[in-house]
Amino acid sequence: MMNTRSLTASLHDLCAAALAWAAAYAVRFNFDIPPNFVDAMLRNLLWIIPLQALIFHRFGLYKGIWRFASIPDLRRIALAAGAVGLAIPALLLMLQRLSDVPRSVLVMHPLLLVLIMGGSRFLYRAWKDGHLISPRQFDAEPVIVIGAGAAGAALLRDLAGNPRWRVVGLVDDDPAKFRLQLQGVSVLGHLDDVARIAATYQVQTVIVAMPSASPSTRRRAVKLVIDAGLKVLTVPALSDVLSGRVTADAVRQVELEDLLGREQVLIDDAELREQLAGRTVLVTGAGGSIGSELCRQIVHFGPRQLVFLEQSEFALYSIEREFAGRPVTCVIGDVKDFARMDAVFAEHRPEVVFHAAAYKHVPLMEGANAWEAVRNNVLGTLTVARAAAAAGVGEFVLISTDKAVNPTNVMGASKRLAEVVCHAVQVENPTTRFVMVRFGNVLGSSGSVIPLFREQIARGGPVTVTHPEIIRYFMLIPEAAQLVMQAGLLAARDAEGGRVFVLDMGEPVKIVDLARDMIRLSGFGEDDIKIEFTGLRPGEKLFEELLADGETTLPTPHPKLRIARPTAAPPPQWLADIEAWLEQAWREEAEVKAGLRRWVPEYRPAAH
Numbered sequence: 001m002m003n004t005r006s007l008t009a010s011l012h013d014l015c016a017a018a019l020a021w022a023a024a025y026a027v028r029f030n031f032d033i034p035p036n037f038v039d040a041m042l043r044n045l046l047w048i049i050p051l052q053a054l055i056f057h058r059f060g061l062y063k064g065i066w067r068f069a070s071i072p073d074l075r076r077i078a079l080a081a082g083a084v085g086l087a088i089p090a091l092l093l094m095l096q097r098l099s100d101v102p103r104s105v106l107v108m109h110p111l112l113l114v115l116i117m118g119g120s121r122f123l124y125r126a127w128k129d130g131h132l133i134s135p136r137q138f139d140a141e142p143v144i145v146i147g148a149g150a151a152g153a154a155l156l157r158d159l160a161g162n163p164r165w166r167v168v169g170l171v172d173d174d175p176a177k178f179r180l181q182l183q184g185v186s187v188l189g190h191l192d193d194v195a196r197i198a199a200t201y202q203v204q205t206v207i208v209a210m211p212s213a214s215p216s217t218r219r220r221a222v223k224l225v226i227d228a229g230l231k232v233l234t235v236p237a238l239s240d241v242l243s244g245r246v247t248a249d250a251v252r253q254v255e256l257e258d259l260l261g262r263e264q265v266l267i268d269d270a271e272l273r274e275q276l277a278g279r280t281v282l283v284t285g286a287g288g289s290i291g292s293e294l295c296r297q298i299v300h301f302g303p304r305q306l307v308f309l310e311q312s313e314f315a316l317y318s319i320e321r322e323f324a325g326r327p328v329t330c331v332i333g334d335v336k337d338f339a340r341m342d343a344v345f346a347e348h349r350p351e352v353v354f355h356a357a358a359y360k361h362v363p364l365m366e367g368a369n370a371w372e373a374v375r376n377n378v379l380g381t382l383t384v385a386r387a388a389a390a391a392g393v394g395e396f397v398l399i400s401t402d403k404a405v406n407p408t409n410v411m412g413a414s415k416r417l418a419e420v421v422c423h424a425v426q427v428e429n430p431t432t433r434f435v436m437v438r439f440g441n442v443l444g445s446s447g448s449v450i451p452l453f454r455e456q457i458a459r460g461g462p463v464t465v466t467h468p469e470i471i472r473y474f475m476l477i478p479e480a481a482q483l484v485m486q487a488g489l490l491a492a493r494d495a496e497g498g499r500v501f502v503l504d505m506g507e508p509v510k511i512v513d514l515a516r517d518m519i520r521l522s523g524f525g526e527d528d529i530k531i532e533f534t535g536l537r538p539g540e541k542l543f544e545e546l547l548a549d550g551e552t553t554l555p556t557p558h559p560k561l562r563i564a565r566p567t568a569a570p571p572p573q574w575l576a577d578i579e580a581w582l583e584q585a586w587r588e589e590a591e592v593k594a595g596l597r598r599w600v601p602e603y604r605p606a607a608h
Contacts, residue, residue, distance in 0.1 A: 009061070010053070010056070010057075012120065013052075013053075013056055013061065013117055014049055014052070014053055016113065016116040016117045016120065017048070017049060017052045017053075017084075017113060018045060018049060019112075019116060020109055020110075020112035020113040020115075020116050021041065021044075021045060021048060021105075021109055022041065023108075023112050023116075024104075024105040024108040024109040024112055025037060025038075025041050025102075025105055027108055028102050028104050028105050028108065036100070037100065037102075040100035040101065044092065044100075044101065047091060047092075048088055048091075051084075051087055051088065051091060052084050052088075055080055055083050055084055055087060056080055058080075058083075059076050059079055059080040059083065060076060061073075061076055061077065061080060061117075073118075073121060074114075074118050074121075074122075077113075077114055077117050077118050077121075078114055078118075081110040081111075081113045081114045081117075082110060084109070084110050084113060085106070085107075085109065085110035088106060088109070089106050140163055140164060140165055140166035141164060141165050141166065141204070141205060142165075142166050142167075142168045142201055142202065142203045142205075143165045143166065143167055143168070143203060143205045143206065143207055144167070144168060144169055144170070144171060144188075144194065144197060144198060144201070144203050144205075144206045144207070145167055145169075145170050145171075145185075145206075145207050145209050146170075146171050146172070146191060146194065146206060146207070146208045146209060146210060146221050146225075147170070147172060147208065147209035147210040147213070148170045148171075148172040148174070148177045148180075148182050148187050149172075149209075149210070149212070150212075151209040151210065151211050151212065151235055152170060152172075152182060152209040153182055153183060155207065155209045155235055155251075156182060156183035156185055157183055160183070165205075165207075167185050168185075168201045168203060169185060169186055169187070169188035169197060169201065170182060170185055170186065170187045170188065171187065171188060171189050171190065171191055171193060171194050171197060172187050172190075172191070173190060173191050173217075175190075178190075191220070191221060191224060192224065194206060194224055194225060194228060194230075195224070195227075195228035195230075198228060198230055203230070204230060204231055205230065205231045205232075205233065206225045206230050206231070206232055206233070207232075207233045207234065207235065207251055208221050208222060208225070208232060208233070208234045208235070209234075209235045211234075211235060218234075222234075222521075226520050226521070231523065232521070233251045233252065234251065234252060235251055269301075271489055272301050272485055272486070272489055273301045273302065275301075275352070275395075275488070275489050276298060276301040276302070276303050276352065276485075277301055277302040277303065278302065278303070278304045279303055279304055279351040279352060280303065280304055280305040280306075280307065280348060280349060280350045280351050280352075281298055281303045281305070281306050281307070281350060281351070281352045281353075281354070282307040282309060282344075282345075282348065282350035282352070282353045282354070283295055283298070283306070283307070283308060283309065283353075283354045283356060284309045284310075284335055284353070284354070284355045284356055284357035284384055285309075285310065285355075285356035285357030285358065285399075286308035286309060286310045286315075286316070286319055286356070287308070287310040287312055287314075287315025287316050287318060287319050288310075288315065288356060288357070289477060290356045290399055290477065290480060290481065290484075291310075291354070291356035291357070292319050292322075293477045293478060293480070293481040294354050294356060294481045294484060294485070295308065295319065295323070295328075296481070297478070297481045297482060297485060298354075298485065299323070299326055299328075303327070304327065305327050305328070305329060305348065306323075306326065306327060306328045306329070307328070307329045307331060307344075307348050307350055308320070308323075308328060308329065308330045308331065309331045309333055309335070309344065309357070310330070310331070310332065310333075310357075311332070311333065311334050311335070311357070313332060316330050316332060329348065331344055331348075334380075335355075335357045335376070335380035335381075335383055335384050336375060336376060336379050336380045336383055337383070338383050338386075338387075341383050341384055341387040342387050342390065344387070345387040345388060345390065345391035345393075346391060349391055349392075350388070350391065350393055351393060351394050351395075352393065352394060352395050352397075352488060353384070353388050353393050353395070353396045353397065354397045354399070354484065354488065355381060355384050355385075355396065355397065355398045355399060356399045357376075357380060357384075358376065358377050358380075358399065358415065358418075359372070359373045359376050359377055359411065359414075360401070360411060361411070362403065362409045362411050362412070362537070362538075362540055363537040363538050363540065365409070365410050365411040365414075366409060366410055366538040366589070367538065367589055368589065370410045370587075370589045370592040370593065371586050371587045371588075371589075371591075371592045373410050373411055373414050374410065374414045374417070374582070374592055374595075374596070375582060376414075377411070377414035377415055377417075377418050378414050378417045378418050378421060378578070378582060379579075379582040379583075381398060381418040381421050381422065382418075382421045382425070382575075382578070382579065382582070385398075385421065385422055385425040385434065386425060388432060389425060389428070389429035389431075389432045392431065392432070393432050394432065394433065395432075395433050395435070395488050396422070396432055396433070396434045396435070397435055397436075397437060397484060397487060397488045398418060398419065398422050398434070398435070398436040398437065399437060399484060400415050400416075400418065400419055400436045400437060400438045400439075400500070401415050401438060401439070401440070402438055402439065402440040402473060403415065404416035404418075404419060404438060405438070406602050406604070407600065407602070407603050407604075408540075408603075408604055408605060408606040409538070409540065409605070409606060410592065410593065410596065412603075413596040413600045413603040414596070416600050416602075416603070417578070417596070417599055417600055418436075419436045419500060420570055420599075420600075421575070421578065422434040422436055422498070423436075423498040423569055423570065424569070424570045424574060424575040424578075425575070426498035427498070427569055427570075427572075428575070434498055435487055435488065435490070435498075435499050435500075435501055436499070436500045436501065437483070437484050437487045437500075437501045437502075437503065438500060438501070438502050438503065438564070439473070439475055439480050439483070439502075439503040440472060440473030440474060440475060441472050441473060441474050441475070449472075449511060449514065450514075450518075452464075453514070453515055453518045454518070456529075457518060457519060457522050457524070457529055460529065461528075461529035461530050462529065462530040462531060462532040463515045463518070463519065463529060463530070463531050463532070464531075464532050464533075464534050465511050465512050465515050465531055465532070465533055465534070466511070466533065466534055466535060466536050466537055466540060467511075467533060467535065467536055467542060468512050468533055469510070469542055470510070470511045470512075470536070470540075470542050471508040471509060471510050471511065471542065472508060472509060472511060473508050473509075474509055475503065480503065483503050487501040498569070499564075500564040501564070502564050512531065515531050516531070519531075536606070538606070540606065578599060581595060581599075593605050
């Protein structure tokens with residue numbers, strides 16, 4: 001049954017057909033139709049209108065939506081009008097031998113039909129898109145769009161009907177686009193001219209529509225806008241727009257992640273699918289920042305079963321809800337519990353393990369929490385690694401940290417010790433391939449400095465930074481998860497195992513520069529939101545390294561992964577001694593640090 005919208009369009013087209021027929025007669029007779037031809041014109045409409053209605057439906061004219069009328073719709077109208085131009089003479093020839101229909105009317109009628117039917121559709125779309133004169137256009141806020149590419153075109157198309165903004169011009173770095181138009185909007189100049197153009201057109205807001213540009217180009221664009229004292233917004237990723245997940249006009253404020261965004265990670269999808277599809281994959285710490293993102297990435301490669309192992313009930317409940325309807329199993333358990341881990345691995349028989357469960361917050365893991373940090377990060381790793389080896393796991397990937405290199409804190413030393421533990425278990429169990437993956441801070445993770453800065457800015461400051469010279473490596477969580485999976489793939493190909501993979505973290509970033517960027521992106525200056533230096537916290541150092549002294553790196557097939565080869569494997573008795581130490585009762589901080597210095601010679605506790 002025809003819905004209301006299609007019925008209305010059908011009645012419109014029938015009226016258009018009648019109007020085109022009458023207009024053809026009017027043009028033929030110079031708008032003075034003789035009475036006998038008027039009678040013939042009206043009489044023939046009784047046959048022509050039903051015929052055209054049938055043709056219009058056969059050509060699918062009512063499957064499209066007028067709001068989005070486009071070239072394919074015009075093509076269908078032209079084909080239908082052409083069919084009408086052939087059918088009407090044939091019908092009239094059979095009925096009356098064309099005795100009272102001028103030949104010119106038969107030629108003009110289909111042309112006028114295309115003009116009326118197509119014109120009405122495109123006028124309707126132009127009205128809905130805001131391209132016709134509308135009072136709301138004068139009330140809309142003028143904006144400039146940076147980027148005259150595919151994203152800019154999509155944005156202009158969506159903003160045309162938006163009552164909030166009125167695009168007055170585009171800027172782009174491509175000189176070939178200067179003074180050209182996109183969706184009827186002119187490219188007014190170069191990116192460096194944005195301040196001058198904004199002043200000329202009295203613009204206070206600029207939208208950066210460059211989702212596919214390099215991070216350095218986006219950073220430069222945002223910096224120019226902020227330096228000009230303008231408000232800066234950005235658009236979603238072009239892939240999200242084209243896939244229909246969001247519309248181009250779903251603009252938002254620029255976040256720090258946009259400025260720190262890195263080049264796209266290229267992963268071997270086909271090989272990863274071969275490695276993970278149809279297999280059981282277990283992720284420890286599945287409710288954490290890295291663990292949950294790993295789960296999101298892994299599920300796309302079609303594992304037979306994805307096992308979430310998590311100690312926090314709420315974290316496990318949250319990720320269980322997110323993965324509702326997927327082939328997942330949720331398991332509560334403590335990675336330090338030998339019996340529980342053995343039972344979990346015996347029941348689910350995972351073939352690939354990603355060990356992300358760890359205590360990661362540096363200051364919290366000093367002092368009275370030091371022994372618990374060591375037991376969780378080292379004993380937990382040993383327990384899961386041995387359970388994995390006993391269950392015949394193929395690949396075991398340990399999520400490590402740059403703080404494990406020349407560590408100055410308990411957390412870093414415990415993660416370095418966990419790396420060596422995996423290497424030792426690898427020596428005992430050569431059939432399971434163990435790899436360790438080191439990387440720095442991830443934006444948006446629990447304990448990240450970014451949420452803290454946001455809270456402090458929302459309260460009106462001050463923003464606290466430990467030291468003016470402190471620097472850190474940063475990586476986005478999805479990128480880190482993809483490279484961890486890629487390391488697991490390399491582990492599957494590695495006959496030796498026990499290697500430490502180091503992720504390319506790019507250039508380190510000064511934390512104080514992050515604080516300044518966040519203040520400016522929030523619409524404030526440093527006079528409004530102060531930055532205070534509080535001094536290094538327990539266990540903290542000014543910069544993190546990715547490679548320890550005495551280690552060398554080797555390239556891998558992936559440009560963002562390198563191998564750090566330890567100088568020597570631990571002796572056979574080493575693992576038994578470590579296990580005996582970890583099984584001891586609670587220890588004071590001084591005892592913990594003394595033990596760590598014994599097992600991790602490069603560990604030098606920071607003194608503040």
